[in-house]
Amino acid sequence: MKLHHLRTLVAIAEAGGVRGAARALNASPAAITKSLRQLEESVQMSLVTRNSSGVILTDSGQTLLVHARLMIGQLTRAQEAMDALRGATQGKLTVAVTPWIAMTFLPDAVTRFCARMPNVRLEFFEGLLSNANPRLRDGSLDLFIGRPTPGALGAEFNYRPLFSSTCALVVREQHPRANARSLADLVDLDWLLTWDPETDTPGSDTMFSRRNVAMPRKIHVTHSLSIALSLLRKTDMVSVFPWPLVEVTAAREGLCAIPLREDVEDAMVGVISRSGHPPSAASTCFIDCMIEMIRESVASTLPETQHVLRSVELLI
Structure with missing residues (x-):
């Protein structure tokens, strides 16, 4: 071989x-x-x-x-490390980014990264669990900036937390249950999630079981935010969004958050990479640029920035 x-x-x-x-x-x-x-x-x-x-x-x-893929990726990273020592950093960095980060911090972080590493080509994927985790495992993805798998990350991944934010249940405007106050009032609806609670959540530890509420009758899984938005606009499905994503997308997409009495759950966002592999110079630089932009945005006095981040707790 x-x-x-x-x-x-x-x-x-x-x-x-x-x-x-x-x-x-x-x-x-x-x-x-x-x-x-x-x-x-x-x-x-x-x-x-x-x-x-x-x-x-x-x-x-x-x-x-x-x-x-792991062997070829490791060889590529070794070559990139040698190039960096010679002052000739180049190659490709593959990153998956959760949607609301992509809509807020990512453009400025990329601009900063490209100024520092002009010879590195970036490849992006939508940072949903089902898209990112398999690519992290097989080495075709360098970094995942998003929500970790519910439960323990295990030894296969390194995890650096960035944010914690609350979540909301989201439906279309004029939805017949748009003013529901209890999770139990929604379980007979079709739900649309970006992760499968039957396979991604250990045991029965879900937001339904924690509140002694039956699981919804049917849970659909999507691997694309654009598909989720389209379905939510045109159907009576209900979904779970982190609040920053609600702030960024709800009004323009004709969606609204349901005013539940219960808290839904918190969403963690962090930098996730495969363990056992030294980070490349490009990976380290990209993370630095992203953290710099996050800290600058949190300190911003712009009303639109403060609005998006009002439900976010910074963990760095």
Whole structure:
């Protein structure tokens, strides 16, 4: 098993086929096929199956893909560390950012980062749990600035808290339950969440069980804020938003917060990275830029900034 074999597997997985992998690696399809065959011979297992639309990784291929991405990512970070020591920092930094941070602090933090590291290319993903955690695990994501998985983070992730904020239940304006006062009044509705409480929350420790309220009859899961906003505008679904996201999006999207008597729950936001890997110079710089912008915004006297941050407790 050699490094170029692992690069072939990653390219095939990302491109969905041999021809796409060949383009990505600037190689011929024959060379990609040969490299894949050599890798399969090395591990003595079939790693892909072919169909009319391309190739699909087998279970063995998916398992090896996780390790391949980690090894290639670690090699890339090693090269970037050497470049930084030579004063030639370059490469790519991959970051997932929770939506309300993306709508507030991110643009200025990116401007500051690009001024300090002009040769580093940024790649962003929407920072929802279901999008970010798998990428952190397989090494295709460097940083996640967002909400950690409910419960213990475990040994696989490093976590640095930034904020704590309260949450609200959100529905469309003119929703028939828009003035509900109790969580129990809403459990017969369809809920729309960005995490699955059945798999992401340990045991039954949810905001429903803590208040002795039955779980909603149906919980839908979305992996996109834009989809969530569209569905909430046009249906009678209910969702949970951190208050800063309510402040940023509710009025312009035709949504409102339900005035419950109960507190919903707190949402934590922090910087999460895979443990066991030294941070790159670019990762450290990006976090520094983000924290600088957060502190400056908290100290701001601008009314719109104070409005967004009024429910936020700074933890740094």
